[in-house]
Amino acid sequence: MYDIAIIGGGINGCGIARDAAGRGYSVCLAEMSDLASGTSSWSTKLIHGGLRYLEHYEFRLVRESLEEREVLWAMAPHIVRPLRFVLPHHKGLRPAWLLRLGLFLYDHLGGRKLLPPTRVLDLTRDEAGAPLKDMFRKGFEYSDCWVDDARLVALNARDAADRGADIMTRTRVVKAVREVGHWRVTLRDLATGTERDVEARLLVNAAGPWVDKVLSEAAGWNAAHNVRLVQGSHIVVPKLYDHDRCYIFQNADGRIFFSIPYEQDFTLIGTTDRDFDGDPGEVAITEEEKAYLCRAAGEYFKRQVKVEDIVWTYSGVRPLFDDGASKAQEATRDYVLREEGDPATGVLVNIFGGKLTTYRRLANSVMAKIEAVLGAKGPVWSGTEPLPGGDFPALDFSEQLDAVRARYPFLDDGTSLRLTRQYGTLVPEVLGEAAGMADLGRDFGAGLTEAEVRYLMHREWAVTAEDVLWRRSKLGLRLDKDQAAALQGFMSEAASRAA
Template identity: 65%
Template sequence: MSHSDFDIVVIGGGINGCGIARDAVGRGYSVLLAEMQDLASGTSSASTKLIHGGLRYLEHYEIRLVRESLMEREVLWRMAPHIIWPLRFVLPHHRGLRPAWLLRLGLFLYDHIGGRKLLPKTRTLDLTRDPAGKPLRRGYAKALEYSDAWVQDARLVALNARDAADQGAEILTRTKVTRLQRRDGGFLVELTDQETGQVREVTARLVVNAAGPWVDQVLRQSAGENDRRHVRLVQGSHIVVRKLFDHDRCYIFQNKDNRIIFAIPYEDDFTLIGTTDRDFNESPDRVQISREEIVYLCEAASEYFERGVMPDDVVWTYSGVRPLYDDGASKAQEATRDYVIKVDGTGQDGAIVNIFGGKITTYRRLAESVLEKIEQALGAHGAAWTAGATLPGGDFPVSGFGTLVSQLKQGAPAVPDVTIRRLARNYGTRARQILGQEGQLGRVFGADLGENEVNYLMDQEWARNPEDVLWRRSKLGLRFSPDETAALTAHMEARVTARDWADKSTRTSNSE
């Protein structure tokens, strides 16, 4: 087993772990990140995919969280205008639930406490005249419309990891931390490759535990806290149905149980509906939507849409487990979404920085808060820098997406317009690397997924199998047939085998 030394080892390849790794390496720390599965394979690919303040959190008086989230919307939009873009949300007034004056007050705060500059402000809609009222049942006459934003959540994770690697971090996927032992004022970290079983040991001055739903497992393994519980696991599930409306706005619906759900345009031809909130007491590996959750989401949507939503209409579902900090809240939906950072140990005896809770909107601010703890333990290096830096492919103005699409089309006139737009949305300016000088997709496996794109995802974004490509780096799995998936599988397996043999030959040659 070989030995390497790092300032920081980050455990967990979700949005928090990758965001922390990126920020830390950009300040001059040496960083290794270990993820036991694929990037964003847990909670970070199972969100409602919103960059939002969290309107309902105002009811729970989480003003700081809402304000910080609102301030981050435009910061993140500028960082990644290809995978983040503004959306307008329509909130119909439902008689008998929250009164209209309360909703207006909440949205007044929403407009004014977060430093909104580019996003449009709230307005009132007449649903009897506005197109947003057409898909809704009769009786909904008034609505409020406000701004938030959309994000391709799993791609946000991959881009943070890519940027961290570009700056010198070592990113290891499918690599589990199997032992964590304090030694000589730091840590001995044992890493096990989940595919080959190969074991590697590294040393670290500090460890960041950003394992999400597995954060307590890491604590039990490293700190001997066998009985203490820090996180409250809350399951959130979503359903996807065929498109329920033709416009590009979203709906936020109030429910009689005091919860809300969203209905969001999704991947052009679909509508995303979610989410649920219920306590989860099993292993995070076993999370899946229940029949009860499907029925709940269908019934909640049918309360508003003229065309009812039935369980048989569901074409895809996904579920995730939110690792919320256990604050003793009586209901899952009342548990805080704010992040909590706890430090175990010091810079002299080896510090573990543990991350609890958080939401995708505040991941960058969470990373900055974690870096403050790291600086206290290891000493300061560079200054905070991420607020003004773009993510890979995002080096164009927030108003420049149409121009980017036109430029890509000029370089690839034979590629359909809808594919050019999808590539621009996924990769921004780095779509040029996929299209190449010839402006081609390569062999197309299904939908509009070409060989050049697959190879790029394998070489640049740690994709290893079709699930990585079809359900995390993209959502093209919604359009793939079994035969097309089999062809993609064969291509990726052959490429992985060839690359592994090349790596083995290189290691053998170097050892000689």
């Protein structure tokens, strides 16, 4: 019998699994698809305080988020990096004094130590003003962080497994039944169709957009309605500027959106906020959203962004706690935890809402509830231990990159950078003693080799080409359909041989 069974392999589920396993609890986690295949891989990929949340007086959420920026950067300096955000002043929207006040609070609410503070920009002189229309003459610059969201999930799962958790992907929870003092959970392996039961003293529902569906279908609680599903879509276009800073723009409808350097050769623009009604697994950007983001970007950039410029889009559904807000963009991004049952009948902890930045804090809060039911084991620890590959100082990424280039001089600069960003100190575990590209096996394109694919299959639960190209990496932007098909063929054959 497990101490804890977790439903959902997104950032919340994997974060809880890591924290619990590290404290000494026995843990199993079931994810019906791939890790981070839902909301957690479709974010704007920011570790940020949420500047606009100040307008909704969510000071605790902002403070908690600001404090987490440097914690997560220190835990994972390969996949988390600091970014500077440029906020041009738009005279027709929020006044400059309000922006200055908000940024003052932003600088001082959280535990900023390494990130540089806010400064005022003269956009007529600073290079950040060059891509913008001439009407934007003044701006503000502040700090937040970027994260590879899907890799953050995979690394939490990997660390959880290394600490003893059982991570089961492509495994659906079809039934959860209370028995005396524990839960009996029926799991279905979606690859084979076989079912088996596991027992757990406590059940955590971290199914994200499917949290109510789990309650209704697996747990048998009819008419569960706790979350408001909000669709957020992004577009990716060829890069609009050469510098490495991001922009945060205000829109006339009150929303904000970002323009972010992406995967070296692209610019990421998003996000939208619209209520969603349907299967979260089938969410897709609408033509209206494409036009909205292009039009919004065109209000700021000299170069017009056209729908035909888009090279990729992605959409996700955020499971926000339904607080009755009138507009999707006003719904709280904070998380809500609801505990059901008691130790005699089996306790269920449901997770509603939350955001990428505060996943570790959410896990800590869930652990407090778990400890109250199961008894405390190990101490709070998750913010002081690095994620796999992140065991080097936050400011020393360039030194880590130099070490990879020195050890594997045959890699081109782009591949060295990508591998260091993805794997950090684990690059030698991925590439081994290779002395040349031939030692890494087949190259599927863009530097993705057989050695790396085998590592992802063996260590990171990758099963399909989509897992590799769009979640463990973003090489789907670079490989064509034939290359992706060849990769899928290789992975299917390798899996068959291993079975």
